[in-house]
Amino acid sequence: MKNIIVLVSGGGTNLQALIDAQERGEIKNGRITCVISSKEGAYALERAAKHGIKGITLKRKDYPDNKAYSVDLLKILQAEKADVIVYAGFMTILDECICNAYPYKMVNVHPALIPSFCGKGFYGLRVHDEVLKRGVKVTGATVHFVTDECDGGPIILQKAVEIKNDDTPETLQRRVMEEAEWKILPQAVSLLCEDRIQIKDGRAYTI
Ligand code: GAR
Secondary structure, three states, X not given: OEEEEEEEOOOOHHHHHHHHHHHOOOOOOEEEEEEEEOOXXXXXXXXXXXXXXXXXXXXXXXXXXXXXXXXXXXXXXXXXXXXXXXXXXXXXXXXXXXXXXOOOOEEEEEOOOOOOOOOOOOOOHHHHXXXXXXXXXXXXXXXXXXXXXXXXXXXXXXXXXXXXXXXXHHHHHHHHHHHHHHHHHHXXXXXXXXXXXXXXXXXXXXX
16 A cells, blocks of 8 residues: 655645545555645645544745755655655645655646646646636646656646636636546546556656
């Protein structure tokens, strides 16, 4: 059984999707052992507590830069014996010392179809705002491995979502979550825990 550590910064609906999937028995060979929040009072921590999952707050604003934050976060991940790490609405870019310590063991959910609408500055509602401004007709979500390139790691799963004429950033965010993020994130985490993802020539394949 692998120890899954979930990193959060906010509401934690993706964490909830993982917890629900775990309780339905859909996360094979892994269990969520700890949730770490970069923000104090994040609702995600309450979701964890309600399900008896340990919560830790490591505030990003207590640190001068990403490097210093990452050094302390790495210590916690090691102390918690992390096998698999999930960025679930985690809004802090980490230093490469973390990526190097957990190669192909860390995944992120991004609310768009990478390589569109991703990279530095594209997070949360801002992504959906840019999608609507550009007038694309299809968006979606991506689960990918975290590497030292922001949103640039091998793609594990993607799911498309259609855009409606009257969508606002808020309605689109909700639909992308419901139809895509909350489905593909638990699936990808289970595949990773089951050692069913192979990397070949910089690309991820499920087996
Ligand atoms: C989600 O839509 C997630 O994909 C996005 O933030 C939201 C967090 O919601 N993450 C990013 O934009 C990271 N680049 P949640 O806290 O309810 O899971």
